Amino acid sequence: xxxxxVGFIGTGVMGTPMARHLLxxxxxxxxxxxxxxxxxxxxxxxxxxxxxxxxxxxxxQVVVTIVGTPADVASTYRGPSGILSTAxxxxxxxxxxxxxxxxxxxxxAAGKSRGVDVLDAPVSGGDIGARNATLSIMVGGExxxxxxxxxxxxxxxxxxxxxxxAGAGQYTKLCNQIAIAAxxxxxxxxxxxxxxxxxxxxxxxESITTGAANSWQLSQLMPRALRGDYEPGFSVAH
Amino acid sequence: xxxxxxxxxxxxxxxxxxxxxxxLAKRLYDELVQGGAGSxxxxxxxxRYLERPHFERP
Numbered sequence: 001x002x003x004x005x006v007g008f009i010g011t012g013v014m015g016t017p018m019a020r021h022l023l024x025x026x027x028x029x030x031x032x033x034x035x036x037x038x039x040x041x042x043x044x045x046x047x048x049x050x051x052x053x054x055x056x057x058x059x060x061q062v063v064v065t066i067v068g069t070p071a072d073v074a075s076t077y078r079g080p081s082g083i084l085s086t087a088x089x090x091x092x093x094x095x096x097x098x099x100x101x102x103x104x105x106x107x108x109a110a111g112k113s114r115g116v117d118v119l120d121a122p123v124s125g126g127d128i129g130a131r132n133a134t135l136s137i138m139v140g141g142e143x144x145x146x147x148x149x150x151x152x153x154x155x156x157x158x159x160x161x162x163x164x165x166a167g168a169g170q171y172t173k174l175c176n177q178i179a180i181a182a183x184x185x186x187x188x189x190x191x192x193x194x195x196x197x198x199x200x201x202x203x204x205x206e207s208i209t210t211g212a213a214n215s216w217q218l219s220q221l222m223p224r225a226l227r228g229d230y231e232p233g234f235s236v237a238h
Numbered sequence: 239x240x241x242x243x244x245x246x247x248x249x250x251x252x253x254x255x256x257x258x259x260x261x262l263a264k265r266l267y268d269e270l271v272q273g274g275a276g277s278x279x280x281x282x283x284x285x286r287y288l289e290r291p292h293f294e295r296p
Contacts, residue, residue, distance in 0.1 A: 069241060098242050101249060174249060177242040181263035184280055192287035225281035236267055237240055237276030
């Protein structure tokens with residue numbers, strides 16, 4: 001079977017390694033990014049630069065997007081230079097941005113009226129998961145579209161679950177973020193309490209990360225924070 | 239994180255759901271952004287507790 005022609009829009013810290021996996025699997029790749037320089041590495045690796053999302057979609061059987069915000073998703077899909085303006089009937093669009101579930105449902109409906117399938121498929125696992133192709137991919141959309149998209153998603157991730165109709169992937173990602181948000185607070189408060197009570201917080205972690213209190217935030221993030229290492233895996237303002 | 243939490247809070251509101259833990263997290267992380275730590279990793283929250291341990295005495 002000939003490798004599907006894939007379009008990739010959004011070549012940031014997540015998108016770039018994800019797109020590289022697709023190239024490595026032999027998929028011809030058409031690339032667009034708002035800041036062209038940040039796509040240069042992929043172009044050098046064999047990707048074809050396009051001047052707009054519409055141009056990417058014109059060349060591709062499957063288009064993957066992973067951009068910044070819901071507003072960026074909307075402008076990437078809609079409008080005269082958007083993907084939906086040129087995507088051929090029968091093509092598949094996969095938005096992997098963390099975005100608004102209602103927008104995902106709207107885009108899926110807009111696609112359907114043109115004979116185009118749209119999946120929402122946000123990820124967790126961070127830049128490390130993107131580099132190692134071990135992402136968890138949470139998918140919303142029609143079952144048939146999910147099955148068509150699965151081989152592409154399997155190139156980029158390890159845990160790929162169809163959660164329900166359009167928007168369900170986004171709702172699932174928000175479940176993930178809600179769980180993370182409060183867990184970081186509790187991890188920080190535990191460490192602040194350890195320090196205030198005269199304990200060595202790092203040694204406290206040795207004891208409490210082996211039991212019911214453990215979390216990725218406690219075992220992976222707190223050692224960094226205690227060293228004063230605040231470099232982003234995932235940034236506050238993102 | 240604040241971008242995602244804003245989406246989550248808007249969705250919770252649409253669903254008629256009150257999530258005090260999520261609201262607190264959003265407020266603490268918004269304050270970090272206002273304090274200039276937006277580009278830091280989410281673990282920077284610890285610095286608030288260690289540098290200003292009484293910042294939120296009710």
